[in-house]
Amino acid sequence: MRVRLSPNRDARPAGAGVRLVVLHYTGMASAAAALERLCDPAARVSAHYLLEEDGTLWSLVPEAERAWHAGRSFWRGRERLNDVSIGIELVNPGHAHGLRPFPEPQIVALEALLSGLLARWSVGSAGVVGHSDVAPERKLDPGERFPWPWLARAGLALWPERAPPRPPDFAVCDRLLAAIGYRAPADDRDRRTVLAAFQRRFRPWRVDGRLDAETMGRLEALAALPTGTHGAI
DSSP states (O other), X not given: OEEOOOSOEEEOOTTOOOOEEEEEEOOSSOHHHHHHHHTOTTTOOOOSEEEOTTSOEEEOSOTTEEESOXXXXXXXXXXXXXXXXXXXXXXXOHHHHOOOOOOHHHHHHHHHHHHHHHHHXXXXXGGEEEHHHHOTTTOOTTOTTSOHHHHHHTTSSOOOSOOOOOOOOHHHHHHHHHXXXXXXXXXXXXXXXXXXXXXXXXXXXXXXXXXXXXXXXXXXXXXXXXXXXXXXO
């Protein structure tokens, strides 16, 4: 592991432990550019870790401190998720520069990193989320090409393997989205935004923000997992 401390960090609030791990992509043209931005005081952004495509791992902020990565965010009843999360930036050009698959060495290294994080901080598999999960109105990362099933097979994330289609029901949909962790939709437009984030994570082959039978089935299957729903964090 390489170390380059970012100045963009501060203390977590008193009593705030780590409850989540938030995965991001860098959305920049190169790893070097991302590293410079995450360590630039003028940028006022950072993450605890930066993971390059060849598996090279950078430590930028000590885990006990707060990195500035999630921004305006919400999950399982809580805002200000920087207070209670670890942020991991995965080098990938992202949607703006040509989203591409995440290479195997990068995901193997991520698996090792997450295994240690979940053990050290007692974060369960439901506590590993994407930036688009916690900020669906603003963010798309890590995007629909991120291999969530790989992490789920290792017990490091959630993924519904068996999800038969179910009749769409908007009231049940909203309740399940909130139970999983998303902010409950306020109206139809908000529901489309949140559903698109859910699909990007759990049905990445078609992201359209529509509540169809397949999406409804995946919502119900995810909420039925033993670790699929939790109380507030």
